[in-house]
Amino acid sequence: MYYEEMLKKVKELQKKSDITILGIESSCDETSVAVVKNGREVLSNVISTQIDIHTRFGGVVPEVASRNHLMAFNGVLDSALKQANVTLHDIDAIAVTYGAGLIGALMVGVTFAKTLAYSLNIPLIAVNHIRGHMCANYISHKDLTPPFVGLIVSGGHTAIVKVDNYTDFKVIGSTLDDAIGECYDKVARVIGLGYPGGPKVDKCAKEGKYSIKFVKDKLKKSYDSSFSGLKTAVINYVHSLNQKGKELPINDICASFQCEAVLPLVEKTLRAAKNFGYKKVCMAGGVSANKFLRESLSSGGKEQGIEVYYPEMSLCTDNAAMIASQGYFNLINNVGISGLDLDAVSSINLE
Numbered sequence: 634m635y636y637e638e639m640l641k642k643v644k645e646l647q648k649k650s651d652i653t654i655l656g657i658e659s660s661c662d663e664t665s666v667a668v669v670k671n672g673r674e675v676l677s678n679v680i681s682t683q684i685d686i687h688t689r690f691g692g693v694v695p696e697v698a699s700r701n702h703l704m705a706f707n708g709v710l711d712s713a714l715k716q717a718n719v720t721l722h723d724i725d726a727i728a729v730t731y732g733a734g735l736i737g738a739l740m741v742g743v744t745f746a747k748t749l750a751y752s753l754n755i756p757l758i759a760v761n762h763i764r765g766h767m768c769a770n771y772i773s774h775k776d777l778t779p780p781f782v783g784l785i786v787s788g789g790h791t792a793i794v795k796v797d798n799y800t801d802f803k804v805i806g807s808t809l810d811d812a813i814g815e816c817y818d819k820v821a822r823v824i825g826l827g828y829p830g831g832p833k834v835d836k837c838a839k840e841g842k843y844s845i846k847f848v849k850d851k852l853k854k855s856y857d858s859s860f861s862g863l864k865t866a867v868i869n870y871v872h873s874l875n876q877k878g879k880e881l882p883i884n885d886i887c888a889s890f891q892c893e894a895v896l897p898l899v900e901k902t903l904r905a906a907k908n909f910g911y912k913k914v915c916m917a918g919g920v921s922a923n924k925f926l927r928e929s930l931s932s933g934g935k936e937q938g939i940e941v942y943y944p945e946m947s948l949c950t951d952n953a954a955m956i957a958s959q960g961y962f963n964l965i966n967n968v969g970i971s972g973l974d975l976d977a978v979s980s981i982n983l984e
Contacts, residue, residue, distance in 0.1 A: 646756070652671060653668060653669070657728070657745060662682065662693045664683075667957050668713055672771060673772055676719065680951075681708070695738065699737035726964055727746050728957050728960020729746035730956050731759045731977050731978060734977075739978070740977045747975060759975055770916075770944055780797045781796050781913035782909065784898065788814030794983060800963060804983050808857070808860060818831065819864050819868075820867050824881060824887075831923060835925055843885075843888050847889060895925055896929060911939075919950055
């Protein structure tokens, strides 16, 4: 009965000039709740991070993440409503990340969202976490509209996609093994920089130079990528120097690794935009905060007459504002309208 009734409510909401969505995000180690109007106007975006907790373990511990989501959600929800100056009765629908991510962490958020939606008798909207990242661009760039080529770079995903409208994604290239963000973290760990690795590698790379040739891009003519070979080459290089008792050239390792990880992605993304006739490229995901990647993509886009967009730094990491934004576009396009049987899933197809 709930689902059938919500389908009717969705039709009514689609006639409204203003739709207010409450977003819920818990795919990894960030507990976040946001209130967003019409997919672009952020009224609040509260994030409770667990980085300090997981740093002592050298990475995210799923069980610890789930327990901390349980403890954090009520307080984060209260803060989000207060900052937005609204009550739960002002919310038109609930949007929640149901995948991809850590299954236990996702279950906490999905259960929380289902409880709220049912108690308020408002629609529940399932959101693909990775698609949500792309929507951070709609918040940062109010006039941005599809179509465009998207570059998704995170700890769990690396893909080049065609975005023809707000809910239509077509994958044209992806990693064949590891994600670029996972690779950054592993390299940072092996050279002693610790967790989280991405920002630390990026910072050290600025002080170094591309002087070490690790691997060649064997997928140069493709839109696909591979990072496991690069990661292994860095690890072997470091182990070799350690065995010889030599000092590690940390900055040069970071600069060389970063060039070989980032520059092929930039070339493939811009080539895809040119080949498909798109004049816009949008970047999304946690690694979109990487300054070298931003600068390389922006300068390459400028040379080829392609506009490059990326979210403001605060929206690059996992957050509920991007989930609420995607939830809005899902709602007005009749996508992801869910019943109370919605389940969390650890792996999800971008398309």
